[in-house]
Amino acid sequence: MNDDDIDALLLGKPLGAPPDFTARLTALAHATPQAQERSRALGPWQWASLGAIAGLGALQLCEFVFVAFVAAGAQ
């Protein structure tokens, strides 16, 4: 058996779609909701939350530096 024989075997009589397959799938699609793709861009509320978290973090850092500075001065 050579490569041509294998090709002939694998290419012979391929499985085909039933005649009403496209119509059936289109009908099923009508009854199937599409997945909602999540937007990768951040919304205004997400930006506001991020800003607030970053602001609080910066404040705490400043407070820590200030306290450390005062403590070092007192010694």
Add this chain to the structure above:
Amino acid sequence: MDCEADISATARGDHLAFGRIVLAHQDRVFAYLGRMGLDSAMAEDVAQETFLRVWRHAGKYNSRLGGLTTWILTIARNQALTRLSLPVPRTETPVSDDTLEIASDAPLPDEQLVTQQRQQQLQAALAGLSAADRSLLSSSYIDDLDLAAIARIEGCSIGAAKVRLHRARQRLKQILETDHE
């Protein structure tokens, strides 16, 4: 309208565009699943689930990662491998039309009989390969798919796909020759 425009329209909920995609790809998907060793009922189930996933996730298609046919066949491959990995239910095997034809007393034309025997021989030989190798072999017979697309479907490098394909063909040849003796 080309397939790229159809998939964009499908992502926006256009059923007609989706129908055109199914029509353009269904034969390739069924031929691929058939060569993977799935019977017609299982192939229909897998093809249906494949196209429904295309419908549901059309918005995720990215043409920069490969063509539409490659994307659809990747979904079909994953669905088929999942299905083939499930345990086969121990129910009575339904008698297909093909089986009825074989069991019938009516004589078959010689040519038809030979074709049928060859197909049975091929199915038996394909069963000797792993599902992943059957998928690789099957996708290599789909028109318009180059080795890069086949490698993308199989999730491996081009070099690995080439080597695996060669080995799968050799193994299939070996099984068919052993059966023939």
